[in-house]
Amino acid sequence: MSSDTTVPPVLSLADGMVGMPDTRTLEVEPIAGGEFVELIDRDEPALGWLAAAAEDVRPGMTAALRAVGRVGADEVLLVLLASHGDPAVVTANLAGPLAVAPDGAARQLVLEEPGYDVRARLTSLASALGG
């Protein structure tokens, strides 16, 4: 994970996730040597997501969104990973990143701005995985 992306151990989403308003508290577990994090629903541990630093997927994304006031100066961005297609490729959701403050307060952004795909192919991970 990008060296300037420090993620608190617990995220608190006052409004939940998009379409999942009851998902309020996520525990953060670094995996793969800290390159990625696993976000686990504290109330329902069977529910969880894998995420990467937005800066590792789209360098400059955080600064661009800070410049237009969408992200606070002290917030970092995480993007949720998924896999789609056959053969499956790993994708990152750039349109709905999590903005995370140092105290763990988090919110899922909804980005209408062009260029932020819901399913952006994660080429670096895909190539690392042989995809």
Place this chain on the structure above:
Amino acid sequence: MLVLTRRTGQSIRIGDGVELTVVRLEGDRVVLGIDAPRDVRVVRTELLRDLEAENRASMEARERIRALIVGD
């Protein structure tokens, strides 16, 4: 649902701070202009649907991607 008829250039006001204007028609599409306070989130309904679906897809892909990443 409240249904109103507007012409190009005409507007409707929603609450105290949101104004919706019909900018122009392009075939079967309507171009809308929206003036709203910065704290009012304006998004296309289908984007919210896409994000909800993707949140669920990401959740379902968790173990698969985890296995790829950590090599389980």
